[in-house]
Amino acid sequence: MKATIKDVAREAKVSISTVSYAINGKDRISEKTRQHVLKVAKKLNYVANGNAKLLKQKNTRAIGIFFNSWFGPIYSEIARGIEKAVHQAGYDLVACSLYGEENSTAYKYLRDRMVDGAIILTNSFDDEFLTSMASKELPLVVLDREIQSPHIYSILIDNFGGAFTATKAIVKSGVREVYFLGGPEDSYDNQKRLDGYIAALGFCGVPVNHDFILECDFTEEGAYRKMSALFDQGTIPDAIFSANDEMALGIYRAARERNLRIPKDIKVVGFDNIRESAVTTPPLTTISHQQFEMGISAAETLFHALKGNDDIEYIRIQPTKLIERESL
Amino acid sequence: MKATIKDVAREAKVSISTVSYAINGKDRISEKTRQHVLKVAKKLNYVANGNAKLLKQKNTRAIGIFFNSWFGPIYSEIARGIEKAVHQAGYDLVACSLYGEENSTAYKYLRDRMVDGAIILTNSFDDEFLTSMASKELPLVVLDREIQSPHIYSILIDNFGGAFTATKAIVKSGVREVYFLGGPEDSYDNQKRLDGYIAALGFCGVPVNHDFILECDFTEEGAYRKMSALFDQGTIPDAIFSANDEMALGIYRAARERNLRIPKDIKVVGFDNIRESAVTTPPLTTISHQQFEMGISAAETLFHALKGNDDIEYIRIQPTKLIERESL
DNA sequence: CTGAAAGCGCTTACAG
DNA sequence: CTGAAAGCGCTTACAG
Structure with a gap:
């Protein structure tokens, strides 16, 4: 014993x-x-x-990081940033997933206040629940999502700016027929990225053609099907801004099967800079959000709140960057 | 309050x-x-x-999953399997990293027995520490590592079998000049994979040529350098079995720069089936270990131990599978 | 410098 | 069916 x-x-x-x-x-x-x-x-x-x-002692000296399911390649850099900042503050970091929903570890740890603060990487917790849990003693930081409530802080990717930059780069490369391959219409990210695309066209004096705005589902498979159908009906866009890299992979597959060359026949720019984007042929030009910095920022915001600072911005926007490779 | x-x-x-x-x-x-x-x-x-x-209540109803640093793409499937089995057993799963070493959350949670059991995905905990912590009340499962000690169970990838299968497939495809691009000599995985390679050559009646056995470091960059040097001195192997996929990516890059075609000029087979391997040109033929099943197996072993079963095998070997794509 | 005691917020025999 | 009380393993005023 x-x-x-x-x-x-x-x-x-x-x-x-x-x-x-x-x-x-x-x-x-x-x-x-x-x-x-x-x-x-x-x-x-x-x-x-x-x-x-x-x-x-009343406090746990632990910060929770809660997410939908185990990290895809995107999240791991965020987690690294968070981990670094949390460790530096002398706190512990425990990661819990929402697998199991109301009975999940994440749910329980938040409800039972097993942590002093939490960083939330999922939208499976509904706004109402988070609002009811957040307090001075248990501040929350949500990533890539906006919740207007005291003690809840948002860190947002600059979706608009990233999409603007990507679209502008496409137009500057000399094409005017720029398609937008989007995610689900009700997706927050997708909405902002679409806005950026439209704004950039306007900025460059290119009229928006609504036929060029394609709705898809953010998956490789969905994009593959959508683009295959488009190609097979004889439409070959000069350029496509894909609202995420996953879908760009689908565009590549559909194009490759039909011997369409990238970027010669079709220019493609993605968003997210996932690992795969560096090793495709040709490597994908894309928008990177600085995951690691975003993680650091999230954790720092949390610690400021924990220290009782009350002049913290409720929303922080993380800048993005164009990663120029060979698909444009 | x-x-x-x-x-x-x-x-x-x-x-x-x-x-x-x-x-x-x-x-x-x-x-x-x-x-x-x-x-x-x-x-x-x-x-x-x-x-x-x-x-x-004395027990925590929580299982820890401890790893070096945030999951790369390989680990996430394992974590998914673990998560499923743990949830099914009505336990909580908390993930902690070893960032910070002796002061890391993982170290602390294990030492302070904040969990009822743990699954270990890192070799940063030394054998001695794990041996001293493991007990009937706190059984441990280590992945991809062998520790001979009561209350510590190992789940191993079938490195030998996978390498054997890969190498045999290469020889069957009609080449006899099969290189081995390995990881660090002291790596457990590498050693087993090298053994499998040698055994397969023997099995097929191909003499082992020690000049064909290249030592590298399991990284893309290392492999790129190693292969660039090899190509530039005029050696173009008929085929290479790369001891992991990361390095296969480096081979691809070096080959591409020199206009060597895969598989026409060089056949390549990898190991691990990382996400990138599906989207390279051509897609990489590789060995997949069944991550998800491995996670399930790890968690189940733990729960058997927790229930006091004492007829549990101390070592379980997880089978591998050849994923045939287009690089062979 | 050291110890006896209260109390953190629960669970669970035990008594009624 | 309900309550008073002990106790889990600590920390921390308080007294000496």
């Missing part, structure tokens, strides 16, 4: 208070006593019970 | 025991009382303090 503070006290012939002081490095006891206690503790293989400690 | 059981008891005008019974659904109290208590609890927004609960 596991040794408790009592066992150590008995064995060391001191009181449990003394053991506690020794273990926690308080300077109230003599160095001699401390050393003695530490030796006994080591011998007994003693480690303090985390739950008892937390029960007294 | 957060409501406690006392607040609920006072407000509901019952004892705290009654509140506890009501909340936990024990059938010792009248339905009427229960409903009353539940209503008050809801009104007060009461949720039980997890730490206090755990302190009494």
Whole structure:
């Protein structure tokens, strides 16, 4: 059985208070006593019970990172940034998924306040639940999503700006027939990216043609089908701005099957800079959001809130960058 | 401030025991009382303090998954499998990284026994530490690593079998000059994969040529450099078995720069089936280990151990499969 | 410098 | 069916 503070006290012939002081490095006891206690503790293989400690101390010194399901390639850089900042602050980071919904670990850990703060990478928690949970003692940071509520902070990708940059780059490369391959209409990201696309066309003096705006579903397979159909009816766009890289992969596959060359026959620009985009033939020109920095920013916002700062911006927008490769 | 059981008891005008019974659904109290208590609890927004609960109950009902750093694409499927099995068992799954080493969350959570069991996806914990932590109450499952110790179970990829299959497939395709591009010599995976390669050549009656065995470092960049040098000195292997997919990506890049065609000039087979391998040109033929099943297997092993079964195999080997694409 | 004691928020025999 | 009380393993005023 596991040794408790009592066992150590008995064995060391001191009181449990003394053991506690020794273990926690308080300077109230003599160095001699401390050393003695530490030796006994080591011998007994003693480690303090985390739950008892937390029960007294009230705070958990842990930050939760909650997401839908295990990280795809996109999330891992965000998580790395968060991890770095959280560690630096001396907190622990525990990741929980929402697999199982209301019975998921993420749900439970948030509801039971097993963490002092949380960073949320999913939209499976509904706004209402998050609003009801957030408090001064449990601030929340949501990524890529806007919730207007005290103690909830949003970090947003600059979807609009990224799409604007991508579309402008396409037009500058000399084409005027620029298609937009989008995600689901009700997707927040998609809406913003579409706005950026339209704004950039306007900016460049290219009229918007609504036939060029294709609705799809953000998946490789969906894009493959959509583009295959388009190609097979004889339409070969000069250029396509794909609202995410996954779909750009689908465009590539459909084009390759029909011997259409990228970028010669069709120029393609993506969004997200997923790992695959660097190794396609040709490598995909895309918009990168700075995941790592976004993670750092999320964690820092949280710690500011935890410190009680109340002049924190409720919304931060993370800049994007055009990654020029060979598909444009 | 957060409501406690006392607040609920006072407000509901019952004892705290009654509140506890009501909340936990024990059938010792009248339905009427229960409903009353539940209503008050809801009104007060009461949720039980997890730490206090755990302190009494002794076990955490949580499983830890510990890894080096945030999941690359390989790990996420394993995590998915683990998550599914853990959820099914009614446990929580918390993921912690080893970022920060001795001060990392993973280290702390294991040492402080914040979990009832753990699945370990890293070799940053040394064998000795794991051996000292493992017990009947805290069994451990290590992936892709062998530790001989009670209460520690290993789930291994069939590195040998996979390499054997890959190499045999290459020889069967009609070439006899098969190179091996390996990882670091002291890598466990690499050693087993090299053994499989050698065994397959022997099995097919092809003599082993030690000049064909190249040592590299499992990275894209390393492989790119190694192969560039090889090509530039005029050596163009008929075929290469790359001990992982990352390195196969480097081979592709070096070959592409020199207009060497795959598989016409060089056949390439990889190992791991990472996401990128499906979208290269041509798509990479590779060995897949069944990540998801491996995760399920890991979690199930853990729960068997937790239930006190003592006839569990200490080592399980996860089969591999040849994924035939177009690089062979 | 050290110890006896209260208390964190729960659960669970035990008594009635 | 309900309540008073012990106790889980700690921390931390308080007293000496």
